[in-house]
Amino acid sequence: MFGERLARDAAxxxxxxxxxxxxxxxxxxxxxxxxxxEGGKRLRGFLVLESARLHGVDEARxxxxxxxxxxxxxxxxxxxxxxxxxxxxxxxxxxxxxxxWDEGTAVLAGDALQSLAFELCTxxxxxxxxxxxxxxxxxxxxxxxxxxxxxxxxxxxAETAPEPLTLDQITHLQAGKTGALIEWSAAAGAVLAQADxxxxxxxxxxxxxxxxxxxxxxxVEGDAEKAGxxxxxxxxxxxxxxxxLLGLDAARNRARDLVDxxxxxxxxxxASAETLKExxxxxxxxEN
Amino acid sequence: MFGERLARDAAxxxxxxxxxxxxxxxxxxxxxxxxxxEGGKRLRGFLVLESARLHGVDEARxxxxxxxxxxxxxxxxxxxxxxxxxxxxxxxxxxxxxxxWDEGTAVLAGDALQSLAFELCTxxxxxxxxxxxxxxxxxxxxxxxxxxxxxxxxxxxAETAPEPLTLDQITHLQAGKTGALIEWSAAAGAVLAQADxxxxxxxxxxxxxxxxxxxxxxxVEGDAEKAGxxxxxxxxxxxxxxxxLLGLDAARNRARDLVDxxxxxxxxxxASAETLKExxxxxxxxEN
Numbered sequence: 384m385f386g387e388r389l390a391r392d393a394a395x396x397x398x399x400x401x402x403x404x405x406x407x408x409x410x411x412x413x414x415x416x417x418x419x420x421e422g423g424k425r426l427r428g429f430l431v432l433e434s435a436r437l438h439g440v441d442e443a444r445x446x447x448x449x450x451x452x453x454x455x456x457x458x459x460x461x462x463x464x465x466x467x468x469x470x471x472x473x474x475x476x477x478x479x480x481x482x483x484w485d486e487g488t489a490v491l492a493g494d495a496l497q498s499l500a501f502e503l504c505t506x507x508x509x510x511x512x513x514x515x516x517x518x519x520x521x522x523x524x525x526x527x528x529x530x531x532x533x534x535x536x537x538x539x540x541a542e543t544a545p546e547p548l549t550l551d552q553i554t555h556l557q558a559g560k561t562g563a564l565i566e567w568s569a570a571a572g573a574v575l576a577q578a579d580x581x582x583x584x585x586x587x588x589x590x591x592x593x594x595x596x597x598x599x600x601x602x603v604e605g606d607a608e609k610a611g612x613x614x615x616x617x618x619x620x621x622x623x624x625x626x627x628l629l630g631l632d633a634a635r636n637r638a639r640d641l642v643d644x645x646x647x648x649x650x651x652x653x654a655s656a657e658t659l660k661e662x663x664x665x666x667x668x669x670e671n
Numbered sequence: 672m673f674g675e676r677l678a679r680d681a682a683x684x685x686x687x688x689x690x691x692x693x694x695x696x697x698x699x700x701x702x703x704x705x706x707x708x709e710g711g712k713r714l715r716g717f718l719v720l721e722s723a724r725l726h727g728v729d730e731a732r733x734x735x736x737x738x739x740x741x742x743x744x745x746x747x748x749x750x751x752x753x754x755x756x757x758x759x760x761x762x763x764x765x766x767x768x769x770x771x772w773d774e775g776t777a778v779l780a781g782d783a784l785q786s787l788a789f790e791l792c793t794x795x796x797x798x799x800x801x802x803x804x805x806x807x808x809x810x811x812x813x814x815x816x817x818x819x820x821x822x823x824x825x826x827x828x829a830e831t832a833p834e835p836l837t838l839d840q841i842t843h844l845q846a847g848k849t850g851a852l853i854e855w856s857a858a859a860g861a862v863l864a865q866a867d868x869x870x871x872x873x874x875x876x877x878x879x880x881x882x883x884x885x886x887x888x889x890x891v892e893g894d895a896e897k898a899g900x901x902x903x904x905x906x907x908x909x910x911x912x913x914x915x916l917l918g919l920d921a922a923r924n925r926a927r928d929l930v931d932x933x934x935x936x937x938x939x940x941x942a943s944a945e946t947l948k949e950x951x952x953x954x955x956x957x958e959n
Contacts, residue, residue, distance in 0.1 A: 407816050412824040416816065462782060467774035486755035487827055490778065491820050494750060494785065498815030501789050505808040512800035519807045520793040527786030528695050528704065532779050536700040539775055 385661035392432045392449070393425040395442075399450040403503070415480040415492035416499070420457045422475040424669075426662070427452040427568040433658055434572025434583055444510050448518055448571050451503035455526055456564060458496035461489050463535065497526070510575060517574050525563040534560025547623035554592065561598075562591035569659075585648035590663050593641035596634050597667045599624040603631065638667045673949030680720045680737070681713040683730075687738040691791070703768040703780035704787070708745045710763035712957075714950070715740045715856040721946055722860025722871055732798050736806055736859050739791035743814055744852060746784035749777050751823065785814070798863060805862050813851040822848025835911035842880065849886075850879035857947075873936035878951050881929035884922050885955045887912040891919070926955045 400420050407413040428449035435445035464471040464479040465486060472482045481489035504518040524530055537556040541548050548556065569587035573580035603626050625634045645663040649656035688708050695701040716737035723733035752759040752767040753774060760770045769777035792806040812818060825844040829836050836844065857875035861868035891914050914922045933951040937944035 408821060410821075410824050410828060412820065413816055458782075462778055465775075465778065467778060487753075488824075490750055490753060490755060491824055491827070493782075494746075495816035495820040497782065497785050498811045498818075498820065501807055502811035502815060505804050505811065512804045516793050516800045516804040516807065519789055519804065523786045523790035523793065527790060528701055528783040530786075532700065532783040532786065533696060533698075536698050536776075536779055539779070540698060 385658050385665060388433065388658055389424065389426070389429050389662075389665075392429045393423075395432075395446060396425050396428045396450050396453055397421070399446055400453075403450070403499070411484050411488045412491045412495060415461070415484050415488050416457075416496055418477075418483065419461045419480050419492060419496065420453060422477070423453075423457075425453055426666075427456055427564055429662065430565065430568035430587070430659075431571040433662070434569050435575050436572070437652055437655055437659070438572045438576035438578055440572060440575040444508060445572070445575060447506050447509045448504045448575070449568075451500040451518075451522070452564060452568050452571070454496045454503060455500035455522065458493040458500070459526075459531060459535075459564075461493040461496070465489060468535075468539075500526075514575055514577065518571065521567055521570070521574070525567040530559050530563035531561075532559075534558070534563070541622060547627070549623075550625075550628050553623060553625065553628065557592065557595040558588075561595050562588065565591040565594065582648050582651050586645045586659065586663070589641045589645035589648065590666060593638045593645065593663065594666045596625045596638040596641070597669065599626045600631065600634055600638070601669075602626075635667075642667055673946050673953060676721065676946055677712065677714070677717050677950075677953075680717045681711075683720075683734060684713050684716045684738050684741055685709070687734055688741075691738070691787070699772050699776045700779045700783060703749070703772050703776050704745075704784055706765075706771065707749045707768050707780060707784065708741060710765070711741075711744075713741055714954075715744055715852055717950065718853065718856035718875070718947075719859040721950070722857050723863050724860070725940055725943055725947070726860045726864035726866055728860060728863045732796060733860070733863060735794050735797045736792045736863070737856075739788040739806075739810070740852060740856050740859070742784045742791060743788035743810065746781040746788070747814075747819060747823075747852075749781040749784070753777060756823075756827075788814075802863055802865065806859065809855055809858070809862070813855040818847050818851035819849075820847075822846070822851070829910065835915070837911075838913075838916050841911060841913065841916065845880065845883040846876075849883050850876065853879040853882065870936050870939050874933045874947065874951070877929045877933035877936065878954060881926045881933065881951065882954045884913045884926040884929070885957065887914045888919065888922055888926070889957075890914075923955075930955055 400417065404413060404417045431449035431452055432442065432445050435442070460474060461480050463469050464474055465481055472479055480492055500522065501519055504522060505515045509515045509518065526532065534556050538560060566584055566587040569583045569590070570580035573583050602624065625637070629637060642663045646660045649659055688705065692701060692705045719737035719740055720730065720733050723730070748762060749768050751757050752762055753769055760767055768780055788810065789807055792810060793803045797803045797806065814820065822844050826848060829844070854872055854875040857871045857878070858868035861871050890912070913925070917925060930951045934948045937947055
């Protein structure tokens with residue numbers, strides 16, 4: 384069920400990107416925008432669409448914030464891959480934008496994708512002005528210097544810190560770096576329905592942390608070809624990770640506990656939340 | 672009158688930045704965000720505040736979109752100054768962020784400033800949900816790949832184009848690169864009051880173009896010390912500008928005609944628009 388939904392949602396988001404990006408002038412940066420948004424699991428967009436389904440929100444409304452969060456995620460990847468950041472030349476199995484074009488094009492494509500994210504989630508089709516402004520305000524908070532960019536900055540600062548980070552510090556860093564957007568995505572369904580987002584937020588907080596622990600495990604144990612990106616980056620850089628601090632077995636147990644917590648948080652939704660529970664289990668079993 | 676208002680508004684925007692940025696964790700990127708937003712004329716923020724006054728909108732509401740547009744402008748500058756873009760190490764008379772810190776910090780500071788812009792203009796203090804979402808949606812359109820970033824991308828593409836740009840092409844480029852944010856700023860007062868923004872948009876379109884022609888004249892004739900940035904960049908790079916295409920005298924005449932058009936567009940506002948008219952005259956007389 385989950386696998387089919389994920390694939391179906393990914394295709395729907397791709398069609399929306401095709402339509403939206405197809406309206407732009409044909410230039411290197413608009414081509415780089417499209418390139419950067421292609422492929423990927425679309426897990427964040429799926430969380431928007433699935434949490435919307437749970438609240439009976441029409442897909443024709445939810446597709447816009449689902450595409451918005453994938454645009455925002457793509458912007459973060461294209462900037463994160465820059466030589467002055469993580470310096471990665473492979474992403475989702477393909478050359479990164481600054482390799483295929485150049486660094487200036489990659490910077491601008493990321494910048495425009497961030498603007499696009501706010502444009503998509505404030506479109507009239509999304510719903511009432513109250514809903515659209517709530518999505519935009521919370522997205523800005525999740526993306527900015529108290530959310531995702533804070534996590535990225537802490538990650539950069541950690542590289543030159545005299546001591547490796549502690550478990551608390553890594554948890555704080557990851558809550559920003561990957562957690563904030565995942566939480567926004569899962570809460571979006573409740574926001575669209577003007578319902579209480581608390582259970583979905585609790586689900587997403589546990590899911591986001593499990594996701595990051597799984598990423599750290601993948602970095603150590605994964606297959607670069609399946610992952611579609613360079614691995615063993617963190618160990619090579621001597622960076623503290625959940626795996627280096629807890630050890631592989633304890634990290635795996637912690638991720639499993641978090642998935643259980645995530646599923647428990649969905650209790651108010653009963654059986655209709657089964658697909659989101661499957662998504663949580665998938666997150667720690669994935670190979671990319 | 673205009674000079675005093677501009678200085679007073681700039682100080683008000685600075686105090687707002689101090690309060691907002693002071694709440695963030697103290698890190699290189701948050702320091703770089705503050706550094707990048709300091710100084711400058713704050714012309715865009717002034718346009719928001721002054722157009723709001725014209726519509727009787729409370730300053731306590733208008734200060735947020737005024738600070739938002741200055742955050743967005745600051746993000747565009749810190750990215751534009753990067754080595755992979757314009758490669759400038761001086762801005763507003765001080766070292767640029769990638770020189771004072773490093774490129775990764777400059778990229779992230781710009782990214783977070785863009786998010787901050789959307790956060791500021793969707794804050795509850797700004798007004799009704801309708802007003803806030805209208806500001807966010809139009810800002811996203813003005814900033815993205817159909818507005819400012821489109822202009823920047825066309826500017827980069829022009830550097831390697833086989834032929835210099837024509838007057839029509841430069842006008843299209845500048846309407847995006849500098850025009851879109853200036854138009855958003857001037858229209859903001861009408862949007863805040865839910866009034867017709869047409870006269871302010873017409874004013875801003877003429878003003879934005881006059882602003883860019885004045886910039887091209889300044890690039891040729893200006894004093895780098897007064898300007899606080901490197902000059903003679905465009906002529907040195909062999910780029911087509913309004914000056915290279917029209918000649919200095921015709922460029923000056925065109926800028927003056929545009930200022931007249933800008934003032935004429937404000938006729939519906941009568942004498943209360945005098946400060947905005949002064950602003951238009953200032954734009955072509957400035958030395959930085």
